[in-house]
Amino acid sequence: MCAVATEAVIDSRVQQFLNTPGKLLIDGRWVHAASGQTFAVLNPADGSTLAHVAAGEKEDIDRAVRAARDAFERGPWHTMQPAVRAKLLWRLADLIDEHADELAQLESLDNGKPLSIAKIADVSLASEQFRYYAGWTTKILGDTIPIGVPFLPDAQFHAFSLREPIGVVGQIIPWNFPLLMAAWKLAPALAAGCTVVLKPAEQTPLSALRLGELICEAGFPNGAVNIVTGFGETAGAALSAHPGIDKIAFTGSTEVGKLIVQAAAKDLKKVTLELGGKSPNVVFADADMASAIGGAASAIFFNHGQCCCAGSRLYIEQSIFDRVIEGVADEAKKIKIGPGMAAGTQMGPLVSDEQLARVTGYIEAGFAEGAEAVCGGKRHGAKGYFVEPTVLIKTNAKMKVVQEEIFGPVVTAMPFKDLDEIAAVANDTVYGLAAGIWTQDISKAHRLAKQLRAGTVWVNCYNVFDAAMPFGGYKQSGWGREMGFQALNNYLETKSVCVQL
Ligand code: NAP
Ligand code: MG
Numbered sequence: 001m002c003a004v005a006t007e008a009v010i011d012s013r014v015q016q017f018l019n020t021p022g023k024l025l026i027d028g029r030w031v032h033a034a035s036g037q038t039f040a041v042l043n044p045a046d047g048s049t050l051a052h053v054a055a056g057e058k059e060d061i062d063r064a065v066r067a068a069r070d071a072f073e074r075g076p077w078h079t080m081q082p083a084v085r086a087k088l089l090w091r092l093a094d095l096i097d098e099h100a101d102e103l104a105q106l107e108s109l110d111n112g113k114p115l116s117i118a119k120i121a122d123v124s125l126a127s128e129q130f131r132y133y134a135g136w137t138t139k140i141l142g143d144t145i146p147i148g149v150p151f152l153p154d155a156q157f158h159a160f161s162l163r164e165p166i167g168v169v170g171q172i173i174p175w176n177f178p179l180l181m182a183a184w185k186l187a188p189a190l191a192a193g194c195t196v197v198l199k200p201a202e203q204t205p206l207s208a209l210r211l212g213e214l215i216c217e218a219g220f221p222n223g224a225v226n227i228v229t230g231f232g233e234t235a236g237a238a239l240s241a242h243p244g245i246d247k248i249a250f251t252g253s254t255e256v257g258k259l260i261v262q263a264a265a266k267d268l269k270k271v272t273l274e275l276g277g278k279s280p281n282v283v284f285a286d287a288d289m290a291s292a293i294g295g296a297a298s299a300i301f302f303n304h305g306q307c308c309c310a311g312s313r314l315y316i317e318q319s320i321f322d323r324v325i326e327g328v329a330d331e332a333k334k335i336k337i338g339p340g341m342a343a344g345t346q347m348g349p350l351v352s353d354e355q356l357a358r359v360t361g362y363i364e365a366g367f368a369e370g371a372e373a374v375c376g377g378k379r380h381g382a383k384g385y386f387v388e389p390t391v392l393i394k395t396n397a398k399m400k401v402v403q404e405e406i407f408g409p410v411v412t413a414m415p416f417k418d419l420d421e422i423a424a425v426a427n428d429t430v431y432g433l434a435a436g437i438w439t440q441d442i443s444k445a446h447r448l449a450k451q452l453r454a455g456t457v458w459v460n461c462y463n464v465f466d467a468a469m470p471f472g473g474y475k476q477s478g479w480g481r482e483m484g485f486q487a488l489n490n491y492l493e494t495k496s497v498c499v500q501l
Contacts, residue, residue, distance in 0.1 A: 007341045008115055014105045017210060022053030022229060024060055025212040027067035028222025033230070034059040041206060044112035044349040045339035045384045053205050056230035058238040061197065064226035065244040068168045068195040071223025078165045078193030080221075082137040088218055089134035089190060095214040096127040096183075103207055107179055108340035110206045112348035112385070113303060115341055125465060126183035129483075132467030133191035136488050140192065147498070156501040163492045165193035166270060167246035170239040172232075172260070173208075174252045175201035175351050176306040176407075181251055182208045184482045186225065187467075189249070192491035197226045197245070199236050201252075203351050205229040232256065243267050249490065250274070251308075254405075254431075254476050272480030272490045274308065274472055276405040277433030279454065280426035281311030281462065282416075285320045287438035291460060293327030296411075299436055299462040301335060301389050304347055305409035306355070308477075309434035311462055313402060314413040315422060321415040325393060328411070329375040332389035337380050349385040350408060356385040359408030366392050366401035371412070397428055405431070419444055423451035432474025436462045455481070 010018075021038055023030040037055040042048065054060075071077055077085070096103065103126075104119035113122070142161035149155055169189050173181040178200060189196050200208035212227045228235050236256075240248050240263040247270035250260045254275040264271045281299050283292045299311025316324045340348035350356050360379055367377075376390030387408055395402050395412040402412050416422045426435060435454040437445050449457040455472045458464060465471065465483075472481035480490050 007339055008105070008343065010109070010341075011102055011105055014102050014109075017106070017206075018051045018109075022051060022205065022209045024054050024056050024064070024229065025209075025216070025225065025227040026060070026064045027070070027226065028216065033057065034063070039202070039231075041110060042203070042352070043109055044351050045341070047353070047384065050109055051206060053209065053229045056199075056228035056235045058234065060228050060230070061235055061238040061242060064197040064228050065168060065170075065239075065242050067223040067226050068197050069244050071221060072165075072168050072195040075221075077190075077195055077221050077224040082140070085191070085193070086134040086137040088220055089130045089137070089187065091218040092214060092220075093127040093130035093134065095218055096123060096130070096211070099210070099214065100124070103179060103210060105341070106206045106210055108348070110204045111175060111178060111351055112340050114345045114348055117303070118340070122177055122180045125467075126179045129180075129183040129187040129467050133187040133488065136188075136191045136485070140488070140492065142494070145496070158499045158501055160497055162495040162497060164495055166491050166493050167194060168244060169194045169196050169491065170242065170245040170248045171196055171198045172236050172239060172248070172250045172252065173198070173200055175204040176303060176308070178204035179207035179211060182211055184487075185249055185251070188487040189491045190224065192488055194247075194491050195224050197228060197239060199228050199230065199239055202229075202231050237263065240264060241266065245269055247271070247491070257478070270490075273478040274480075274482055275433075275476060275478040276407075276431060277308045277310070277473065277477050278313060278403070278405050278429045278431045279309050279311050279434040279436070280313045280315055280429075280452070281436035282315045282422055282426060282438065282448065283317065283320070283324055284437075284439035284441070284444065285317040286440050288440060288460070289320070289323070289327070292438035293324055294331065295436065295438060295460070295462050296324065297328045297331035300411040301332065301347060301409050302463055304350055304387070306351065306407055307463070309456065309463065309471075310407075311434075311436050312406060312411055313426075313429075314411050315416045315426060316413060318415045318417055321413075325374055325391065325413055328413070329391050332375045332391060335389050337386055337388070339384070347389065347409065350387055351385070353385055355408065356387065359387050359406055359410060362401055362404070362406045362408070363390060363392075363410060366395065366399060366412070369399045369401070371395045371399065371401060376409070397425070403429065419448060423448060427451075427453045430476045433472070433477035434458065
């Protein structure tokens, strides 16, 4: 690992944005929290304060939900012509692209990820979400349904279904891809005609607030999107329990996901959850070695391992185990660690001191249970929240590091014998978000893909996303799917209309 030095100059608009205390977006206006309280947003590269934002609480959530309800009842968001709604979503996508440099800087400063990645991955995938769902607004169709009643043989009916927006939606998002997670949530909900109250993560609220400004600039009706920054235990809990919300959509840890379900149970609001993962990445001896090694490394080290779908359990066919481990460790050692804003940085800090403690704590727990580090294994430097990319061997299925989500740049590697054994081993987890397979044998790939209990299976690739391809979890990785038609469907009710002729 090499340290990198020079940091990009912060854009003057970004600096101005950081200098202005963040407010809440409620009913199209930027307002202070009712309590007047703010909290500091930190730069994970050095722990310094980047900005202050409003600490929204229950009273602010109440105000935001009222605004979203008014906007839903009075329109014009869901009563607007679908093509006009599409134009607004498309306009927002264009504004995101026009402000890509600025958004990427905010994301890099706030989350710690490399500036180049923030721009090519986070920002561009976010604008694509809005474009993709802009296309759906004009294609939300019901069915005509041929029906008959056995005891009314002469009666004729005209029956059909309508797809209607579910109503007011609460959305709670995590800190690993702050802007992109906001886009994953907002785009399908808005395309469906719902109005929204969005709560960003306390660690990374900045890009969502800038997105809120772009939403206002694009010309969305007041109250269609409301953004309340604040803490999970206060703002988040108030939102998930709020009786004025018809549906709650959550991305975050499985632990908090369970709290969301309990809160939503009181009034049976609809719930979708995108939760944690412990995804297996399986390398067979007949794989193209260069792609498999590069793919295994990026599957875990991309975004510093702070990906719900990170390929964190690496299973390597016995005969090539040493070769693959050596290759992945070489890749890890080459990664340039530094502040996200520094030129050439390939891996930035983890998002917070809490995550630093969590990830290094897991590594220590691995060592205590007998794991060995081929590379990495500790904190990097003394300032900021950096952790070395780490490859652990001598691990087994019972270890904490193999069972629990670490959410950092730490992969556990284990050898396996053959295809018959690997599906059960890969599925030995409470999670089921994603999996990877590396082989040149197409039938082997398809056989294993069918056996894996995971929402996405990547073959000879990893971390490939498209707004059209559904993503989400089996088992404790969640309920429902993001992206594709399936995500839109999460925000629609079906009404059957039956007319006797
Ligand atoms: P987290 O602690 O569960 O937080 C996620 C969000 O929930 C934050 O906005 C948080 O607010 C809020 N929250 C916390 N406690 C709450 C409560 N009692 N009621 C309502 N909301 C509450 O997760 P995280 O550490 O930020 O994110 C990492 C996790 O997200 C990992 O487990 C990862 O796998 C998962 N993730 C999953 C996906 C997916 O698509 N499946 C995608 C990305 C991440 P504060 O931050 O303000 O406290
Ligand atoms: Mg931050």
